[in-house]
Amino acid sequence: MSAAPFHDLIIIGAGPAGANAALSAAGAGLDVVLVDEAAHPGGQVWRAPAAGTHPPPDPDLTRGNHLRAQVAQAGVALRAQTVVWSVAATQDGFEVAIASPQGPELIGTRRLLVATGAQERVVPFAGWTLPGVFGLAAATVLLKSENFLPGRRILVAGQGPLLVAVAAKALKLGKAPVAVVDFNGLGRWVQALRGFVGHLPSLRQGLTWQAKLALAGVPILRKHAISRAEANDAGALGAVHVTPVGGGTPRMFEVDTAFVGNSLVPGDEILRLLGARRRPDPLTGWRIEADDEGRCKIPGLYVAGDAGRIRGALPAAAQGTRTGLAIARDAGCALSAAPAKTPRRMDRFADASCSLMQVDDARIAGLADDVVLCRCEDVTVGAVRGAIADGAQDANQLKHFTRLGMGPCQGRMCGANAAALLRTSPGTKPGGDVLTPRSPLHPVAVAQLAGQFDYADIPVPKPAPL
C-alpha cells in the first residue's frame, strides 16, 4: 500500500473547539486537516441549519455562521461527512482511519487534536427506551437543524440549563409543554445565578425564557423526576409518571413525546484509545489529563473543548484557539500573539451550568432491577447487579458477562451509568469502572471500508526465494 498522506495536524471534530483550533493553527502556517461527521462545521451547539430551513435568529446560529465563513476562507482542508473509525500512534505521529462518501482512507499526521465534544447522559427509568422518549440535547439538534419538534403533547424533564431552553423553544413553536420536570429545586438555580452572571447575555436569555414559560402557564415541577414511562397501544410513549425527588405520590401525564436529559459526558473514546487517562473532577465527574493548553501526556496528542472536560461551547471555542496556537508553537512556528486565557467569568458560568447537571452515583444505585441500563443490548440494572454478584469486578468484565457496552453505541449511552453502579457495589475493582474503547469506534459497513479498488492495484509481494 502506498504511504498515507502526511500532515502537520489532523483535528477530529469541527465544533467550537476544533474549528477554532484549525483557524489558529492554519493561521500560524500549519497544514491542517479538519475532520467532522456533519456536512458543515459548528458541532452540535453551533450547528448549521439543514438546507432550506430558516430558523429564527439565535446567538448560536450567528456564532456558527461566523465560524463557517471563517473556516471556508482559511486554508483548512475540511473533510466533512467523514467518520473516524480508528486511530493509532505511529513512529512519527498518528494514523487516522476515516470513512467518507469518497471511500476509506488512511491519513497520517505529526500531531493530533481531538475535539469530539460531549454526549448526553440520561438517568434511566423504566420505559426510557420507548419510541417518543428523546434526549434533551436531541431537541436542540432538531430545533437548530430543522426548526421543528415532534409531538403534540410534550413533556420536558431532567436537569440543567437545557431544560428551560428546550421548553421555551417548544412554546415558541406553538407546542407548550404539558409540564417541565426539574430534578433541581429553585435553591440550586439561585445558587447557580452567582456563576451565571459571568455571561450576562446568556443569563438574560435564560430569565426571558423562564418568564415566557411562567406567562404561558407551563407548570414547572421542581425537585421532581420521571419515575417511569408507559407505552400506548401502538407500543410508543403514552404516559409518564413523575415523582417528587426523595419519594411521594406520583403524578401521571399523558404525553406522546418526552425530552429527557441530565448531564453531559466527554466524548473521549479516541483520547483513551491512544492512552490518555481520565482524572476525577468534582463538578463534571471526570476530565482527561492534559495541561492548560491541551497537551496530553502522549507526545503529539492534544485535546480541546468538552471532549477533555465539560465546559460548554464558548469556553471550548476559546480553548480551541489557545490549543491551536500551542500546537503551532510546539511545531516550531514563530508566533507574535500570545494565546489568551479563558476569562475567569466564563469558567464561573461553566461551573454554574455543571452544578445543575450533577448526577450522584446514589441515584443510579437506587434504580429498580427492571430498568434497562444498556439500550443496545437490552441489559437491565438487575442483570448488571447479577453479574457483579457473580464476580464481575470491572466494566470490561461486565461487558463480557452481560454484553453491556458491546452494542453499536459502544457504551456511549450506558458507560457513565454502569460506572456508577460499579462504584457503588462492594467487591468491585477501584478504578475499573471505565470500558476500554475499541476500534472500530463507530459501526462502519465492510463495503465502506473496502471502497472501490481494482484487483490489479493489490500489491503482490515477491515470492520467497526457494
Place this chain on the structure above:
Amino acid sequence: MTDAIQITVNQRPLACRAGMSVAAALLAQDIYQFRTSPARRAPRGAFCLMGACQECAIMIDGHIQRACQTVVRDGMCVVLAGASAG
C-alpha cells in the same frame, strides 16, 4: 412546501422537504417506531439525534444507516428495520 421530494417508507410514499434528515422526515409524520431491539424485540425510535446512540440505524437504500445523519433524497427507499432484527 418548497423543494418537495418523495421518499418511500416501507414501500409507502412520504412527502418531505429536501435537506431534512430521514429521522426528521419520519418524526414529522408521527412515525416514532423505527425498529425493534435485537435482544428483546422491543420497539425503538430515534433517541439522541446526534449520531451517538445508533437507535435510528435503519435500512436506507439497502444499507443500515443512521436516519439522523442521513439527508433525504428524492426516491430514497427507507425500510423501518434495523440490523439483525425488525
